[in-house]
Amino acid sequence: MLQYLKKLIFFSFLLFIADVFALPTFINGKAIRGSGLLVRLSTYTDQISFQESLLDLEEIKSDELFQLGFEIADIQEVFLNIGNQSFSFYAQAGKSYHLTIDNIEVLPKSALAEQNPLHIVWNEKNELNEVIDNFNYEFGDFLETNFIALYKNRDAKLLGVFEQEIEKKRSETKSLSEHELAFFKDYIAYQFADLKYASQTVSDKTLGETYFQNKPVLYNNSSYMLFFQHYFNQYFSSGKRTINYHEFVDLMRAQKNLAQLMDFVGKDPVLVQERLRELVLLNALKEIYYNKDFDSVKVGSLIKSIALQSKFQEHKKIGVAVLNQLTALKTGMLAPSLELKSTTGTVKNLTNYKGKYVYLFFISDNCQACEQDLSAIRMLNEKYRNDIAFVSVLVNYTKNGQNKLSQLPNTPWDKLLFANDFNMLNTYKVRSFPLYILLDREGKILLYPAKKPHEDIDRFFDYLIQRDKAKSAKPDELFR
Structure with missing residues (x-):
């Protein structure tokens, strides 16, 4: 299995360097009321797996301008994203595009709330689109x-x-x-x-x-x-x-x-x-x-x-x-690598929690449901912290990645800043917030997605802990 994976990685590398016909392509834009937000451009690696690939990202400057640069080999559908808003168009290799975005919605009430797509005004003729x-x-x-x-x-x-x-x-x-x-x-x-x-x-x-x-x-x-x-x-x-x-x-x-x-x-x-x-x-x-x-x-x-x-x-x-x-996220498989800086400045990865179960949850500061779950997480952490590590990944679509949830009191668990690592979000298939994942003591996927804090996840925690105690108990202890 390991040899297969090494070969697959090697072939992926060859495919990457073999794309010699790719040409630099640019998007020059103005995002009205978007200063300080991140604009990112992505595409699908293919339309069988629909695996998303990040092409470029940029902080929108104080004058509301941004520039994105990427390489493609042919006409390809790309996705322009700011926060949870998106717009797709067909980009042609080697061209430069000039556009204005005029309907940015900042911090919606819920990450699950329906948002309007980005409205694009082309500053010059874009005949194909x-x-x-x-x-x-x-x-x-x-x-x-x-x-x-x-x-x-x-x-x-x-x-x-x-x-x-x-x-x-x-x-x-x-x-x-x-x-x-x-x-x-x-x-x-x-x-x-x-x-x-x-x-x-x-x-x-x-x-x-x-x-x-x-x-x-x-x-x-x-x-x-x-x-x-x-x-x-x-x-x-x-x-x-x-x-x-x-x-x-x-x-x-x-x-x-x-x-x-x-x-x-x-x-x-x-x-x-x-x-x-x-x-x-x-x-x-x-x-x-x-x-x-x-x-x-x-x-x-x-x-x-x-x-x-x-x-x-x-x-x-x-x-x-x-x-x-x-x-990648199948039960029994090792969880994808994750290495992020915590709110205390310490770099954390999943190996830091080996020996404990990990209740990993992705939350966003524009998500009311995330904030509402915190009180239940506090109680779960207090009860199970000796056996289960509670770890949150705080997502914010700004350059510094600061998240208001990191400032809330009584959240005594590791809070990691995603630091604009959109590839990590794609790897974990984070499509909405909150997302909960449960890992076993070896860092393998146990539940994806896991139940939320208010969905009786504590009963499953109890089962896991009691099962582990039964496995480690001496034969004579089982009959006491």
Whole structure:
């Protein structure tokens, strides 16, 4: 297992340095009322694992200006974030973008409260995003107006007329570069493919032959990948393809290798192209990892084989990300490394708590629920502190990372400042606050997520402590 992980890390490094075609790209912006806040830019490493990757972050200056710099190799969807607000757009390698953000919401009442997306005003023409936004608006309006005709009556003629109208408008678009135009054309095509699939106005067989068979795999086109996910969803078990589910189960139980499974999947005429076939297999293996009909160890081993042996660099990268996604926070796995400075100035990591259970919780100072939980945590800490280390990670989206919860009295446990370590938040999949995690005495995941303080977590604490005492007791002590 350790050798596998070393190889995966090595291949990840090779993939990183091999991206020689990446070009520097810049965003110059003004964030009204955003002075002192952090603006960050992220993207997905791929659209199979959807693992988020931080591209850059910057404190917004006193004059409300900021600049972000990053490298990408192609047109790619990126996400601009301030606090819990976000905005996505398509960035093209080598370009500079100038924009203004005019609706920042500071410190919402709850981290779980719905917030408006960031509103972006482009300070100069941004043709690609403009035509995509216009198309999305027109496409959404058509779908809303004709929902019954499409999904109940399956009016293929109506859809065909609309598709022709859109194609005519696209062909008249003159402001895009050749590369942008090709991206936009594919974006439109696969949006329509997805609608045809959802409304069943075109057969699955025809859609597969038209949009996938012997067609390039468009890893960075979100429209293509959305249709890919829908079309190949539950690939082995849906019964919609030429693949027999029970035959596949038998092959997996017979410990067949990757090459044999690739041959088996190749029975599907849509998957004559090796690149697409392997991507479909990789996505399907991810889907069945937790399926009780399959051995997760064997499934994981096959994903590792793709990550290590695939001739397609994109699939090696995706394989590593999928493995990390499936195993990083799984019960029994070592918790991801965490090293942060505490409010007392001492650097802490999880090894400092070895020998105790760890009740790790991520909280934010713009979260009312977090503050309300503190009284229950105080009581739990008082009762269980000899066996359980209570450790909070305080999240604040400003440069100094100071959190008002760190100043509250009667919080006698380690309080760690996340110090803008967004990769750490992504690793622990912190999507909302509060998030609670319970680790065992060796630093392995016991519960993810764990129950909250007011959800009878103390009963589980009692069980763990009593179980440990029973294990360590001498035989004659058990009968006293």
